[in-house]
Amino acid sequence: MFKHILNAKIGKYQAFIRQKMLEDQIIRRGVKDGMVLEAMEKVKRHVFVDDYLKTRAYEDQPLPIAEGQTVSQPYIVALMTELLALKGGERVLEIGTGSGYQTAVLAELAGEVYTVEFFPALAEKAKAVLAFESYSKIRFRTGDGAAGWPENAPFDAIIVTCAPLEAPETLLSQLADKGRMVVPVGEAGGAQRLMLYTKDGADIKERFITEVRFVPMLANNR
Ligand code: SAH
Numbered sequence: 001m002f003k004h005i006l007n008a009k010i011g012k013y014q015a016f017i018r019q020k021m022l023e024d025q026i027i028r029r030g031v032k033d034g035m036v037l038e039a040m041e042k043v044k045r046h047v048f049v050d051d052y053l054k055t056r057a058y059e060d061q062p063l064p065i066a067e068g069q070t071v072s073q074p075y076i077v078a079l080m081t082e083l084l085a086l087k088g089g090e091r092v093l094e095i096g097t098g099s100g101y102q103t104a105v106l107a108e109l110a111g112e113v114y115t116v117e118f119f120p121a122l123a124e125k126a127k128a129v130l131a132f133e134s135y136s137k138i139r140f141r142t143g144d145g146a147a148g149w150p151e152n153a154p155f156d157a158i159i160v161t162c163a164p165l166e167a168p169e170t171l172l173s174q175l176a177d178k179g180r181m182v183v184p185v186g187e188a189g190g191a192q193r194l195m196l197y198t199k200d201g202a203d204i205k206e207r208f209i210t211e212v213r214f215v216p217m218l219a220n221n222r
Pocket of ligand 1: 067069070071072095096097098099100101102103116117118119122143144145146161162215216217218219
């Protein structure tokens, strides 16, 4: 009984901190899409990090997860999601499941989410957390995301949360007409260029958004 009251109080406190994160980190920096803001307010970032990091889950920074990887800064998650311009019902491909936090934000907004992770241990953990949080329209795969998910292409939106050296052609080829892909491109260790690609018939439009720092896109043979 006491534990129940305590949990309700903690839940209210976390919702309050999330509201503050939304205002100070995300709205203040210019994210406007109402659906994205709602998703960022709703998704509990603290459930995607280890116990020792839970009190820091809504800070303005990336946080470590297993396998030497990171969960992105909340603002970057919001910015990249806004760039996908989801309206609801889309089929989305995510490369780099990691903690599953970005996956949850996508699942709030899209119809179907396909997510690929390099490390089986991360994929397993994210799958368990997302199931516990009652997300049902997510499909998981372990392997090199550079190959995309050809069986279920084309995708209305593709989001890459690890940095390849160049814009991955294979992923661009799995984008639907009018589809959008957001990806950080460049060398690991320094800043990369966050790029937005929009497919328009046979044309692909390219737009530089901002500089970012992501973990590298890994591969067995690279
Ligand atoms: N979106 C994640 C961010 C995780 S960091 C989150 O919200 O937590 C980037 C992730 O990309 C890491 O988990 C890393 O293991 C994964 N990754 C790196 N190279 C990859 C590849 N070639 N294919 C799929 N995933 C990859």
